[in-house]
Amino acid sequence: MDQSTTSSFCNLGILDSLSNDSICEILRSYNGFCAATQTLLAAVDDLSARRDFVAHVHSLCKHGLDSLVRDHFLRVLEETFERNGASRFWRHFEPYSNVTGLNKNDDLEIDEDEILSVLHSALEEIYLEKGYQEKCLLMLVHAFQSYKKQVSRDTRDLDAERNHLTTKYQWIVSSVLTATLPRNFRVILHWYFKRTLEELSTRMDEELQDHESQSKDGMDLDEKGKICNKVGEMDVDECYNDSRYSENNKLVNSIGKVVLHLRSLGFTSMAEDAYASAIFLLLKAKVYDLAGDDFRSSVLQSIQSWIQAVPLKFLHALLVYLGDSVSYESSSSGLKSPLASQPSSFCPGIDSPSEGLVRWKLRLEYFAYETLQDLRISKLFEIIVDYPESSPAIEDLKLCLEYTGQHSKLVDSFISSLRYRLLTAGASTNDILHQYVSTIKALRTIDPAGVFLEAVGEPIRDYLRGRRDTIKCIVTMLTDGTGGNSSASGNPGDSLLEELNRDEEIQEDVGIDDDFNTDDRQAWINAARWQPDPVEADPLKGSRNQRKVDILGMIVGIIGSKDQLVHEYRTMLAEKLLNKSDYDIDSEIRTLELLKIHFGESSLQKCEIMLNDLLGSKRTNTNIKATISQPSQTSGENAISMDTISATIISSNFWPPIQDEPVNLPESVDQLLTEYATRFHETKTPRKLQWKKSLGTVKLELQFDDRIMQFTVAPVHASIIMQFQDQKSWTSKNLAAAIGIPVDALSRRIHFWISKGIISESAGVDTSDHVYTIMESMAETSKNGAGSSGIQELLGGDEEEERSVSSVENQLLKEMTVYEKFIMGMLTNFGSMALDRIHNTLKMFCIADPPYDKSLQQLQSFLSGLVSEEKLELRDGMYFLKK
């Protein structure tokens, strides 16, 4: 009524002009119209009131009240729809009102088919209701039309009138439904699509399998080529499996009907959301199912073909059924992604409906890629752990990332998993290095430019720099081709030595490449292939060309400089060579050659001399032996002949500092060595030998009353045990004097023999003096409880921390102590200094002998040594003198 008052309020003049009669007529026909409307709408399929209705409309229109008629009719329509349609519609779903979350479906044990049928019937019903109301609406429109035809010739806007009314009605329907929308409807819809799609997909899977088994051999290749235009061939497929396809069709049609109904109810977007999310859910499940935890096979291809086979077919059928993909497409064509225009994946022959399909395909593929990528990224750590086997997964990931471009996600997630799982105190340095190498290899596949590797490698490098045994591990990995360390991580050594070998090959290849590069055409191709750096690249780190990924380079990057690495290698090589009793150094020579290729000849000069010394000693040894025609007569009662002696003669200037402790060798051996030296002097005049008596190895055979034992030990151990040949029991002081080493060193060394059960220790008369007695028989040994079994071979030096070559740290410490005074003086003058200032000052002033050439890290470790000795204090990064 508001409407009528306002409209008449505007036309007050007309009101005045109205006669009593006409007022009565208006009132009458209005009442009649209202009643007719009521009956018309309330009744189902009863159009008997039609005539009255039309007449009343006409009479009202005559008085120019057509807008009133329209408004009233629509309002009644709305009320009725709300009462009859909507509420009844929702009532269908009331039993499921407790279904609120998607995931709760499983717990609630809903009868699936029931929901299905309920949804179907509810939609059917409301559709009917709506259809009826639309019919009524049309009746009104016709009434208007017929009136207008009577009154005027003006037929212009009749269609407009109808459109206007239908649109309005559409609005009413959807607004009523949306306003009364119960929460669970969305869930139900979603659930419905999920279920039907699952059914469909299982069917289609079967079909696909059948199809594949039909075309067993020859088709396999074609399959891949065909996948891209499979959509186009759908008609062909239809012929293939008519029966099953029609079944599928039925399913698709029923889905299509639901979608259509929903659309007509104004739930277009909701329906779309629902089936899209159902498809995505299905896709996700499929991806997880296919990908899983198996990294040994590539899954991308099968996922793609699945997308083609199942969801796209479904969508195609659905869009065809709906028949209005054109409108759908036109509504969104403004948002067309640049990818959509890529013609590569579809045959040009397919016309407009497939446009929507292309968009769907792209959407689905992107989603699949993203899902797979997320899955793989979250498992990247595991993938890299078993890298060489998991390379298909890496390839997949690479493709996914090319598509999605979410490299930064990979970097972040991988770094955090690295932090959490690898860079912990519990992980051994070897394992970390191994993982690092695998990471480099794996990421090199994904991203040849190494931009992301840079980011990922940084934390590992930083962490490894903080570990003391890093260099040693790296050198071991580099040199130990046989995988000498039997740690659980397999043989990381292998990989690096292989890397050395491979590197050599690569360098050869590069040489060949360079030859080709002289060709202009090749150069042009190279130039054409240039691509800008990925945006994530750090411009500070140089351009792509300089950032060639090089595993060894990155490993050396951990250490900081190759000098340190070479230094450590030299130390390890020295130790290895000194402990060799044969002169077999083939593998070392090979390793050295490889290293030379990589690090340059000059830096490894000293190592080469070391190896050369070994070769030279071998020659000298044979020469000296040759000068002796017969076994020497000078070798006392033990009859040790010159044959048993061999020597490694080194050029001491080129070896790392060697720790030599004086030791008195047994007389007989000493004599032999002297003789050996003399002979050397004779053959190599005017050179002479200086024995490093504590170095070398001695192979011993100990004969006891009841057993024979073999040992390979250091000379000190040998001379200890040989003292017991003449005298069964020694006090520690006497023995130490005889061998010429301090008592504490002796007790340390002799522990080796005690642990072997060959010498027993007992307290002597003096408390500080111990008595060592040799055990002559097994019986005595077992009494002592330290049983040892038959023949053993053991390098005596190994179990103690004793090393023939002083370790790098010790050398460093020795070198750094020179600067201690400087540092102390500086701190006295300046009070407090930061690390880098000390470093710079030292660099500036210590240019004289010996020049200061240490790195910041070395200085830091030295200073922290001083702190722990309580000479210095460290507060807030500043060093103070301890007061």
Next chain:
Amino acid sequence: MERWHAVASWTWDAQDETCGICRMAFDGCCPDCKLPGDDCPLMWGACNHAFHLHCILKWVNSQTSQAHCPMCRREWQFKA
């Protein structure tokens, strides 16, 4: 005892430590050489001054007339 493998270092039996010409250690090698020892031997003159063979040869060859020992300026004669 079956086998004794000892380690020794060699040194030139000369009075001095470093070569008077190149100032490198005798036990090392002259600047032109890479490998010490037999490949870069020492040479004694009649005056008992020792130099790397290569160093003294270079010296002797560079002298126009009679060469002298770089250390004591005595006439250079290779010691037999």
